[in-house]
Amino acid sequence: MSFLRIESLARRYAPEGPPVFENIHFGIERGEFVCILGHSGCGKTTILNVLAGLDEASSGHVFMDGREVRGPALDRGVVFQSHALLPWMSALGNVAFGVRSRHPEWSRAEVEARSTRYLEMVGLGQALHKKPAELSGGMKQRVGIARAFAVEPKMLLLDEPFGALDALTRGTIQDELLKIVQATQQTVFMITHDVDEAILLSDRILLMSNGPCAKIAEMVEITLPRERTRAGIHHDPQYYRIRNHLVDFLVNRAKDFARDTPDHDPRHPPRVRPGAILPEPLATD
Template sequence: MSRDHARPLVRAESIAKIYHGKGGTTAVFEDLWFSVHEGEFVCLIGHSGCGKTTILNILAGLDRSDAGTVLAGGTEIDGPSLDRAVIFQSHALLPWLTVLGNIAFAVRSRRPGWRRDKVLDHCRQFIDLVGLNGAEDKKPAQLSGGMRQRVGIARALAIEPKMLLMDEPFSALDALTRGMLQEEVLRICRETHQTVFMITHDIDEAILLADRIILMSNGPGAVIAEIVENPLPRDRTRHDVHHHPLYYATRNHLLDFLVNRSRDLAGTRHIDPRHPPVVRPASDWPAPVQSIPARALGNRTAG
């Protein structure tokens, strides 16, 4: 699936994060180029320490890149914006406000001119969307982890952002809750055609949710090693995704990357940073029982 016709909503150009320590400078990651197109769901996978959260914070405008730029709709990002809502790993709800209060806080920021009842109506619509009816007047401390993250999702969606940035939003949840929330996110994104950039280390989550999966090599000196296009159809669900003939080929490819190749590629200079290899797993691949050398992978196209 070529996305050349879609205009990139956000484009990172040669971004880097460099730490100046006693023993010289260390680049956590450097020379990263990637874009997220409108209506696309992009996941970024990598081991901890490759700077995933920093990349998300740079896109959000909460952190600055030490090199290059990030363009959002053609203009450079120089700070946080209501156009890019963040769903934090730790949900980051304000504990002294109720569920409704937390969402209303965000809505009032977006629509300062709205009257009180209009704000509350708008909030209730999004409480409804994430299935939190009846919990409007509860404080975050009274909610379970999954419900808190639902509030976080509702708060982010309620400001109707151009783009949603999710920082491992489900990693602190138990497997059952995580699965339910993944399905909710999938449904909501389909209904609203929301553009999403999500950080994760969960391969199954990436296969279920993402259209494209950006693979990072290990840090320091992390680079984008590969971009995997999800070959599974967009109407996949959590219940049938693993029955798809390409599911295991994709999963094994990603797993193999995380287990073996991400380490081998750390600090590599053999990848063109502007055009990392784009891979689309195919059914005729040999089952990757052992590590497959990168050059043996088929269907490679220059991005």
Template structure:
């Protein structure tokens, strides 16, 4: 079997000082083959962004190794294109100019004609040719994310890393962009690591889905191979028994890990030593100001004998 393009070996990562350190990820091991589409699925706050930032070279692990072609990743590089959640476009540059920044950096020796043709190709691929001269503020959220995807593709990176790229979009835009990205991937066959909190999205897009278990610190669970034929029709797949079984398997893995991670803490609740006052009349406010609040510890039980 060929060497994986990406691999993590017993990787752990935490934040904070020694006295108050929070371990986020522990003993993460993963191998990704060239041309494979892998989705990592987990709850919000479980460490998904930390995970992909280590693949991008933006973070270094505390222990273990993150490798590209068997060599340690020491920082960001053009061999890994990263698509963020928040678009990360320069607001004063047009669609073409935002993509040109990446192309100029990766292909400095190309002629301007080569660069222009290359940029136009990827703008067309994400269906934004008519918006090529527009600024980000003139685009919808879905269109901005298309620009981010086009920018990553235009770098001709060997690996695409996508950190919940569709989480900020409405359901209809998200579905359309899922289909577009799936179509683009099938034509380019780039290696993709996709981070998401949506099990359906992961199964629809990926070859292999891996749950990031919320075990505090998080670790990867059992990988699930997705044997569904491509292209995948979202309207038909929802009625597919195999799709339903895969979704149940994935959700059950996440729920079981969530249940195990719960801890029960018993605390004794102590009521404040203050009783409520009626401050509906001016006299009562004056009395309260003069006397101070009534306290439970001051209350004494008295018995009165009333002659009938």
């Protein structure tokens, strides 16, 4: 059984209408980095909120480390689309707040040492005592990342954490995230709509079809070597094959994956290894 297991998840808002998504099944292994790609409105944030315990599915189950998820807890850290920092606290205060909740028995010095270490990891060693209003958008988002990592949760849930940043800042933070994840073996589930970001960071990418009745249409294994850099990844001959496969899904196939796709067993979405073989287009008609 996978470290994180999602079984038969569905969510509907109107009782008589079609579900936003249904038959969502997937697993995430310990130490794995999994991204989910899909068009706006297919239900990615809803799935992430259910994993976080902040929302409830209409049906289905989520298990983490053998236990059913029934509400929010400090074993799952969340980074939201917008930074969600406490405005009256410094960067250090915001990070320490989570660390103190996780380790109430720690001394103030221990809490500050852990918090400082993670703020330094995201390049904010010089901004510990600044309030959110004194920080740029990119710096605020880094504080949010440090806050989630510093709790050292079993699982990190990231909802388009770099979506609001300019391309240069996004690149720098992606590099930092890559370094931290490689150093800590953190298990991560991340939503993005940026194909290149997904390839850079993921071990596996889940492709979600459009809603209503959205599904996980494919799981794509990223066969590029794990030691990746943003500058080097484009030189790997597999890179463009993977990229084309993902873009083709988003542009051509996501919308055709309608309610009753024949021969599609949602429990076993096709596994594609576009780095290793040239993928066949999925028959959807």
